[in-house]
Amino acid sequence: MDSGDVYYLHGSDDCDDVSSNGQETESPFGGMSYSQNREDDGTLQVDSQNIELTPLIQQDQDIPNIIVHAAESSIDEPRIGLEFKCEEEARRFYNIYAYKTGFSIRKASHYKAKRKNNMVTSHYYVCSKEGNYKSRAQVQGDKGTPQKSMQYSRTGCKAHLRIKMQEDSKWIVTAFEKEHNHNLVTSPSKSHFLRSHRSITTEQKQVIHMLSEQNISTSQIMTFMTAREGGSQNVHFTRKDLNNQVFERNRRLRGVDISSTIDYFHKIQAKNPSFFYAIEAIFGQHPKSIITDQDPAMKKAIKQVFPNTVHRCCQWHVMRKAREYLGVLYNNKEGFKKELESCINNSITVEEFETKWSMMLQNFELQDNSHLQVMWNSRESWVPVYFRDAFFAEMSTSQRSESMNALTKIYTDCHTSIYKFVTQIEKMVASRYDKEDEANFRSGDGKPSLWSHNPIEKEAREVYTRRVYSEFKNQLRASTGYEVTELKENLSYKVPLAEKISKEGISESDEGRETNYKG
Numbered sequence: 001m002d003s004g005d006v007y008y009l010h011g012s013d014d015c016d017d018v019s020s021n022g023q024e025t026e027s028p029f030g031g032m033s034y035s036q037n038r039e040d041d042g043t044l045q046v047d048s049q050n051i052e053l054t055p056l057i058q059q060d061q062d063i064p065n066i067i068v069h070a071a072e073s074s075i076d077e078p079r080i081g082l083e084f085k086c087e088e089e090a091r092r093f094y095n096i097y098a099y100k101t102g103f104s105i106r107k108a109s110h111y112k113a114k115r116k117n118n119m120v121t122s123h124y125y126v127c128s129k130e131g132n133y134k135s136r137a138q139v140q141g142d143k144g145t146p147q148k149s150m151q152y153s154r155t156g157c158k159a160h161l162r163i164k165m166q167e168d169s170k171w172i173v174t175a176f177e178k179e180h181n182h183n184l185v186t187s188p189s190k191s192h193f194l195r196s197h198r199s200i201t202t203e204q205k206q207v208i209h210m211l212s213e214q215n216i217s218t219s220q221i222m223t224f225m226t227a228r229e230g231g232s233q234n235v236h237f238t239r240k241d242l243n244n245q246v247f248e249r250n251r252r253l254r255g256v257d258i259s260s261t262i263d264y265f266h267k268i269q270a271k272n273p274s275f276f277y278a279i280e281a282i283f284g285q286h287p288k289s290i291i292t293d294q295d296p297a298m299k300k301a302i303k304q305v306f307p308n309t310v311h312r313c314c315q316w317h318v319m320r321k322a323r324e325y326l327g328v329l330y331n332n333k334e335g336f337k338k339e340l341e342s343c344i345n346n347s348i349t350v351e352e353f354e355t356k357w358s359m360m361l362q363n364f365e366l367q368d369n370s371h372l373q374v375m376w377n378s379r380e381s382w383v384p385v386y387f388r389d390a391f392f393a394e395m396s397t398s399q400r401s402e403s404m405n406a407l408t409k410i411y412t413d414c415h416t417s418i419y420k421f422v423t424q425i426e427k428m429v430a431s432r433y434d435k436e437d438e439a440n441f442r443s444g445d446g447k448p449s450l451w452s453h454n455p456i457e458k459e460a461r462e463v464y465t466r467r468v469y470s471e472f473k474n475q476l477r478a479s480t481g482y483e484v485t486e487l488k489e490n491l492s493y494k495v496p497l498a499e500k501i502s503k504e505g506i507s508e509s510d511e512g513r514e515t516n517y518k519g
Helices: 087-101 136-140 203-215 216-227 239-254 257-271 294-305 317-331 336-345 350-363 370-377 401-409 417-446 455-463 466-479
Strands: 005-009 105-113 119-127 160-165 170-179 289-292 310-313 485-488 493-502 506-516
Touching: 087 105, 087 119, 087 170, 087 216, 105 485, 203 216, 203 239, 203 506, 257 417, 289 294, 294 310, 310 317, 317 336, 317 370, 417 466, 455 466
Parallel strands: 289 310
Antiparallel strands: 005 105, 105 119, 119 160, 160 170, 485 493, 493 506
């Protein structure tokens, strides 16, 4: 090799002499030899028969995707002496030829001339099946980590194209071998899977990114792109390529996720001075209240981690379990279910609840029922009356938080970075504001009819949305079923119980029962 020249050998698209972080990487080749013979035109010849390939060599040199248009479908095959304006034009020509013929190409080497300021003056492209595979186990023996079983496609194919830059900066084909020693992929429905014919265009990346930002799954994005391009044969990327593209943004945030998020907060703050954030606000502070199911491990963990937090078990989960164990009683003991629910939901004081519970057991002769005993023993963790002094944002069950989780999952998933989580939550909040604006618009666009002449109802109609006002009106209507009778001045009162409200908003009261409330 002439001392004024530098020769570079490329084994694959991911295996350069220097990695992206500037550090040297281990060569994927177990060993190689090359001949230093030159043709008359001075082109360096490479003998690749002795190259020993490892499993790392299964990926080809990145070649821009070539989408063959009708005007290019009649392109001729390469020939020695064919000229091109630039190296990219030559590579495109060869890749289109490869697509038509049914094989994939990769760059095997390029040649730099020190006498021309290290300018690349030659490129050597080969069939992707060039070279012969030699496993790492064959090179290293039994040492090292056992290798995953893989399918290897190298067949030692000799098909290649060499181009060289001329004095006028044009590129000329100096060597071409068209014969292959393997079957060619001639089916259009399969040829787009070949590596050098796969890539995602800039416009497609923008569409994919937009869909991904709406948390649309990659399978749905792939289905959409296939329909958009007019069939899978026109989509020049695979599902794996799409996954890599979708997750590329998160990979770029590794190590800078938090700083990117804070920068984003600063931008919002610059636009809206009233905006504030507190990333470390939770540290050293316990939540005031938590609602969970009856999982004992969770109960123990919350008690240890948040000793000052009011922990409440989800009433819905408790009653669902009660239906499983008490279903027979619901069917066989008339009125039991109604009295149980009234005892739990309508008790105002702890004393009242405990009295009602005891009377219920006596009335239905259920003192020995094991599940009712379990419910009684855990009453302080789920019965509403024990949480009168704790703030739970009008939630007695975890259903509302679970519905919020379901809403959040529309915008985020387990792969979402902190930065994307913040931006997606912002979109979620914006969507809720939009629904609120729509509800306010519909409320202002005509007024619902009043049920009564009560000034409280008139005020409610002015400030509530239609949906909330409808619920308020049902409650107001149901309140007429209560008649409070003062038994002793400022001491006790008699109130008939309205057990439930029907779908029509009419109170279905139990006129035969009365409860005294002490003032």
